Amino acid sequence: MTYVxxxxxxxxxxxxxxxxxxxxxxxxxxxxxxxxxRTRDIHVSVLxxxxxxxxxxxxxxxxxxEDRTAREVLAAVPATESLRIALLVDDSQAATSMIQxxxxxxxxxxxxxxxxxxxxxxxxxxxxxxxxxxxxxVEQLKRGVGRVFARSSAGPYLLEALVEASRGLERRExxxxxxxxxxxxxxxxxxxxxxxxxxxxxxxGATLHVLAVGSPADSLTDEMRNRNMTIAxxxxxxxxxxxxxxxxxxxxDKMRQVADELLNQYVVTYSRPETLIxxxxxxxxxxxxxxxxxxxxxxxxx
Numbered sequence: 001m002t003y004v005x006x007x008x009x010x011x012x013x014x015x016x017x018x019x020x021x022x023x024x025x026x027x028x029x030x031x032x033x034x035x036x037x038r039t040r041d042i043h044v045s046v047l048x049x050x051x052x053x054x055x056x057x058x059x060x061x062x063x064x065x066e067d068r069t070a071r072e073v074l075a076a077v078p079a080t081e082s083l084r085i086a087l088l089v090d091d092s093q094a095a096t097s098m099i100q101x102x103x104x105x106x107x108x109x110x111x112x113x114x115x116x117x118x119x120x121x122x123x124x125x126x127x128x129x130x131x132x133x134x135x136x137x138v139e140q141l142k143r144g145v146g147r148v149f150a151r152s153s154a155g156p157y158l159l160e161a162l163v164e165a166s167r168g169l170e171r172r173e174x175x176x177x178x179x180x181x182x183x184x185x186x187x188x189x190x191x192x193x194x195x196x197x198x199x200x201x202x203x204x205g206a207t208l209h210v211l212a213v214g215s216p217a218d219s220l221t222d223e224m225r226n227r228n229m230t231i232a233x234x235x236x237x238x239x240x241x242x243x244x245x246x247x248x249x250x251x252x253d254k255m256r257q258v259a260d261e262l263l264n265q266y267v268v269t270y271s272r273p274e275t276l277i278x279x280x281x282x283x284x285x286x287x288x289x290x291x292x293x294x295x296x297x298x299x300x301x302x
Contacts, residue, residue, distance in 0.1 A: 038274055043079055043176065043207070043239065044266045044284050045294040051257055053264035054291055061286050064270040066279035071270040079265040083117035084134060084174035086165035086206070088181040089148060090158070090213075092125030095184055096150040098213065101248040105182065106145045108252040110138055112259035117178075120168075121145065124161035126154035134172075158183050159190035159197050159230055162208070166200035177206040179240075180258055182251070183231075185214035187224070194229035201234055205300035209240040209258050213248055239295040268295075 044062070046054040059073045087109065089102060110119065121132040121144040132144035158181065169177040179201075201208055210231045217224060235242040241258060245251050268284065284295035 039074060039269050039271050041267050041269050042282065042284065042295050044076075044268050045239070045241075045261050045264075045292075046266065046286060047261065047292045047294075049290055051292075053261055054288075055264060057266065057286070057288075059268075061288055062266075062268050063283075063285045063287060064268065065283040065285075066272060067281055068283075071272050073268060073270045075269040076266050079176070079267045081176045081267075083113075083176050083178055083262060084169065084172065085113075085117050085119045085178045085180060085262075086122060086169060087119050088122050088124055088128075088158070088161050088165060088179065088183075090125060090156045090182060090184045091123040091148055091151055092154045092156040092184070093150055093152060094156065094186050095125065098184070098248040099148065099150055101251050102182065103145050103148055105251040105255040106148070107142060109180070109255040109259050110141045110145070112256050113263065114138065116263065120165075121148075122161060122165060123148065124157045125151040127157055128161040128164045155187055155189035156183065157190045158188060158227060159192040159194070162197050162230065162234070163192060163200045166197075166204040166206055169206050170200075170204040174205070177204055178209070178262060179206045180209045180211075180255075182211050182213065182255075183227075185212055185217045187217070187219065188221075188227040190223060190227070192226060194226040194233065197226075197230045198233055198237065201238060202298065202300060207238045207240045207296070208234040209242075210235055211241075211243045211245050211251065211254055211258070213245045213251060215246060216244065237296065237298050239297070241294065 046057060048054050057076055059076045062073045062076050064071045064073055089106060095102060115136045115138055118134040118136055119141055120130060120134045121141060123129050123131060131147055132141055135141065162179065165179050231242060243254050245254055278299050281297055284293055286293050
């Protein structure tokens with residue numbers, strides 16, 4: 001009997017005699033290692049037709065493909081790693097008439113998470129400005145919300161705020177980084193090219209969620225084109241949510257939905273062959289009909 005076969009037999013025997021699922025999983029990992037495979041974790045959101053999180057799913061409910069090649073799904077469990085969230089809000093002059101709904105939305109998001117995440121509150125009218133550094137304190141965050149005012153004659157710098165937030169999360173080596181941005185349709189002043197923003201997001205490993213308030217702007221300026229490309233590609237590549245909120249009165253409910261989604265994600269573990277070439281695209285789906293699945297489509301640069 002070879003050494004590998006003997007080792008596999010011993011592990012299987014221990015698992016069978018004790019009924020310990022962890023030992024069985026260890027045996028599976030040993031077999032995977034012997035075959036030259038490794039595992040990878042990916043955070044996944046699963047929502048029903050009403051946009052509510054779906055609970056109670058198992059590995060059998062998920063399908064993972066890398067460059068269209070199916071991978072073996074080993075486990076699917078609720079995500080428990082701490083969240084670190086950069087909460088970005090547009091306080092430019094365009095926000096003048098909607099400061100109250102903006103504050104209500106930020107408060108709704110903070111209340112829903114109830115200290116289960118480290119959150120920084122950052123505004124981006126005129127320039128990115130941190131009102132509250134990363135904290136789990138609901139009280140500190142709510143005091144920061146009370147300091148959100150529209151800046152007279154200021155324009156929004158969403159893309160600059162996304163780059164700064166991404167770099168900050170990368171420096172902190174956040175285990176589960178997230179950026180949630182509330183932006184108002186109309187104009188963008190950043191000079192950042194969308195590809196630079198996407199690269200910063202990729203390096204940070206952050207998931208990007210964007211809620212755009214108002215009707216989509218028809219501006220053809222370079223600034224707006226880069227903004228729109230960043231929102232479209234950034235949310236899709238990182239597995240985030242992109243919402244067009246036509247009326248500001250609907251913003252608080254949308255922010256509660258984002259928080260609820262973050263609190264009810266899965267960690268899906270799958271096996272993949274050892275290779276020096278990373279996949280160009282990852283696809284995660286579910287075998288259950290009528291559900292929406294969101295996950296990264298590209299590996300993070302971390």
